[in-house]
Amino acid sequence: MQKIFIGLFLLLLIFPLCFFNKEEISKRENRTLARFPSLIEEGGFNHKFGKEFEEWFADHFFKREQIIALHARIRHKINGRIENDKAFVGDNGWIFEKKGIIDVAPLSQQKGEIEYTAYILKRFDDKFKDKGIPVYLVLLPDRNKVYKEYWERYYTPKPTLDYDDEIKKALSDHDNIKIVSVENDFIRSPDKDLYFYKDDVHMTFEEGRFKIQEKVYNELLKSELKELTVFPERKENVYRINRSTFLSALLGKEGYVDKDVTYVDYQFPNKERYKESEQKSFTRQTNDEWGHITEVVYRKGFVTHPAPINKSFFSLGPCYAEDIFNLFKAVFKESAYIRINLGDNFGQDAKNHQINEIRKLFTLEPNSAVIIVTQDYFEYIEQALEE
Amino acid sequence: MDRKEILKKITEIIRDVFDDDKIDISEETVAADVEGWDSLTHITLIGTIEDEFNIKFAMKDVVNMKNVGEMIDLIIKQTD
């Protein structure tokens, strides 16, 4: 009997050696697989041979992708969610990024920068005001101010200007630019359990929540989210979250079917559905301008970026101008929304893409609106304005 | 000295070091048999025995001593 098990074990050990995977790239993981290292390299003996061999061996292991999928499924069964160290898929099939709590530095609030921002925005606004297209600039709460209100010991009095006030001052002569400041609502909010990390709305569940966004999110949850379907995949746009890639890699399927919803790419509202909603009124009686806008926006399922698993907050994701534009045109005939946020890490291509997206806005029809939710990257707007 | 006498002396020493008159020692006794016989008390014991019999144990013997019987062997070797 012992011999049977010994034989079985030895067979198991030798098995993968015989069936080696000769692939060179992994479509699912969107990368090339490690190549077999050479013993001799320029400069002499390759002392990394051992490590590289191990990488190569692991990458070409027999049935590797199927094993990964199986492993993910087992975890999924146990945990009720699919995840790896970078992200996880939540209850509604959305991908949530895992990030640590990052202490993001507060906005620079130097006078020169505020003037520059105002200058750019005015020139930007020039493209719209003649068509009667309002431009909304959403200002988000300053963390330091929140601290001052709730955790005074963390408040660091900074010898800088109040961004809100200064920007309002600087743009006061441009009444086409409507400033939406949520700071007071935020600070006045009775919910003491507010956490605030980043200065923009690009949030994940680890990073805190906005009471206001929560309100809107709950609105969405009521009916819209679960029935969303998607637009067909846009191949030319490489900068989207490719949820299907992630899920496929994990689960071993192209696309992922869950509760009668097929996610192939971004979640965008159902084309059919927003015909209905054309009839719905989107004007709400609320003192909260921001709330008003977001309700309008989110009611139509505009959230495309990771939302938290505990459903207490969410974030606005990037929405590309053209899609937004089409959407709004079909639904509201009113607004377009753009978000600019790629930094230098992503190369000139990414920047150019963003600049082009901004330029597309210049062709907006009247009866639209532009909402800017960013307090940075104004140089993209500036570059878009250069022709 | 014969083995019986050495054993008797060792027993006295052990009883003294461990402060317990009821301990019974035979040639087969090992450290685990006596409560509290760990490395530190072992060393103290070795020291006391060395003094009493006017001998010196080699380090390897200190380390490898398995039971009281072996201890007696080593003592005899040195006192002859």
Place this chain on the structure above:
Amino acid sequence: MLFSSLTFLFFFLPMTIIVYYTETRRIIRNMFLLFASVLFYAWGDIRYLPILFSTVFISYIGAIFIERSNHKQSTAAVFILLDLSMLFYFKYAGFFLENIGLLFHREWSLKLVLPLGISFYTFQALSYLIDVCRGGVKAQHNFFNLSLYICFFPQLIAGPIVKYHDIADQIDDRKETTDAFYYGFRRFIIGLAKKVLIANASGEIADKIFALPIAEFDAPIAWLGAMAYTFQIYYDFSGYSDMAIGLGALFGFRIPENFNYPYISKSISEFWRRWHISLGTWFKEYLFYPVSVSLMNSRAYRLIKKHFGKKTAGVFLSIVALTIVWGATGLWHGAAWTFIVWGLYNGFFILFELLTGWGKTKKSKLLSAIQHLYAVFVFVISFVIFRSESCNHALHYIQNMFGLIKEHTVYLKLPYYLNHYNILIFTLAFLFSFPIFKDILNVKNKYYQTIINIFIMIAFSLSVFELTANTFNPFIYFRF
């Protein structure tokens, strides 16, 4: 190379087994094992190989000289110092320099790469030299055999530290039986599962929590982190030892046990008879006894005995000997103050137990339970010290555990760190820290054996899945 890698499991190991058993002559088998061990070690980084071989070489020559010498102890001292100086240079010189620099308000530093396993194999080499010096063993005249002793791949990188006299005979005279092989591969798989499944999952939690700034977690999370690390280090280390022992058995070697359910201990003294046994016994045999004996012959000791009596002299002896041994034990683990403090912390409790008699088994069940809780408390905190980045971090972490940190910034609460999977792992980790399956591999009943083997094969599969899943590295563009 690590045991818990796909290359080792599915390439190195089967190849080694096949070639070994194809050859029948003992001498060739040993040379092949040596070759395999060298390959195994060089796989990680070939640049460490010369250092390893210097140690072997020094030990080889040293033992022969010692045996022939009329001044064994001084000769031994020379070669011991030579071996130790290499260990000192690569592992401790930087630390030493930095601290001396601090004394003189200078910033001295020396950044050297630490050769893998140097603490382990150096101690094996020292054990050999000292054993020859004491006369307990004969010097090994076959260079390859000595090399095999020091470089044998199952225990080269992370122990158990096998003393020369425990394995000397087995090099030339051992039996590779089916029983041993059967036992070996099952033991190996158990070790693999312990490391890959339990240790890694616990480690994820521990790593997260120990990386947090102190103000970003509270007491329950601090305890979670400490417990997670306590499980991680046990399953990692004992798992590795299991693998080493299992691998040795595959080739007919009996490697001594290194762990014996340390978490059921009722005292720290008992803990150290169950934890990293090979190191504890090494220090006892090669440091504690010589130090104690010299102390006993020292003037100071005699004076104290004369004036203050035997008991006080005994206490003096204990304090000095324990400080030296536990300081060294701590330092052996790493070149940092946290390790030294950790070592002395353990020494302190052992001294405490020695002087008060606390921790010795008593009849009362309640008392035993209290003693057990005491031991758990002490060693969990010791592991916090061990794991922390600095003594400062350790201090604050421990304060956090007892709710002494009042100022917290925003932080994530306990449920964030847990999911069903790690709760399951924790439960298993807790269960298996008790000796409920102690003799599971020795079960004779064929029916039970088959059931156990099925579980073992499942554990193996899950471990392989886990290792494979770790190679998942998608390029997903998330930020935009």
